[in-house]
Amino acid sequence: MTELSMRYFGDPVLRTVSDPIAEDKVGSAATKTLVADMLETMDAYGGVGLAANQVGVTQRVFVYDCEGDRGHIINPVWTAIDNETQTGTEGCLSIPGIGGTVTRAERVRVQGLTVDGEPVDREVTGLLARCVQHETDHLDGVMFLKHLSPEERKEAMSAIRTADWFQNA
Numbered sequence: 001m002t003e004l005s006m007r008y009f010g011d012p013v014l015r016t017v018s019d020p021i022a023e024d025k026v027g028s029a030a031t032k033t034l035v036a037d038m039l040e041t042m043d044a045y046g047g048v049g050l051a052a053n054q055v056g057v058t059q060r061v062f063v064y065d066c067e068g069d070r071g072h073i074i075n076p077v078w079t080a081i082d083n084e085t086q087t088g089t090e091g092c093l094s095i096p097g098i099g100g101t102v103t104r105a106e107r108v109r110v111q112g113l114t115v116d117g118e119p120v121d122r123e124v125t126g127l128l129a130r131c132v133q134h135e136t137d138h139l140d141g142v143m144f145l146k147h148l149s150p151e152e153r154k155e156a157m158s159a160i161r162t163a164d165w166f167q168n169a
Helices: 029-045 126-139 150-162
Strands: 049-051 061-066 069-080 085-091 099-105 107-113 119-125
Touching: 029 049, 029 061, 029 069, 049 126, 061 126, 069 126, 085 126, 099 126, 099 150, 107 126, 119 126
Parallel strands: none
Antiparallel strands: 049 061, 061 069, 069 107, 085 099, 107 119
């Protein structure tokens, strides 16, 4: 396994809509290696989720490790189960040290595939539901900053502009 390089705010790949992984590529050695490398990278950076475009790969896959539930989903699609929401602080490995308050669905149904081609069809809540929504947003080229209030977004952008990692990019 290999730790991959993180892409940071301002990198165009983070605003790129990722391509679905073709069915005949789902179980390939390349896809399995990508998922293993993404898990290692997420662990190295201390995250609970990581989308492929955060490491420069524009394919629809993300990995997660939320409260002991660890895995990945290829070609994820989610739908809210009801109108219940959760509001909490989110951060992002691609925007280190910056967080903000985001409201998301409390319960979602997520569907997709594993690297072995097995179907994923789960109802998830809490942190994992937040993670599914956050990482799928990444795959759609959307960062959590879009979900912040105008005031919080302004504060976050100001903090980004003065952050060492942004200054040195």
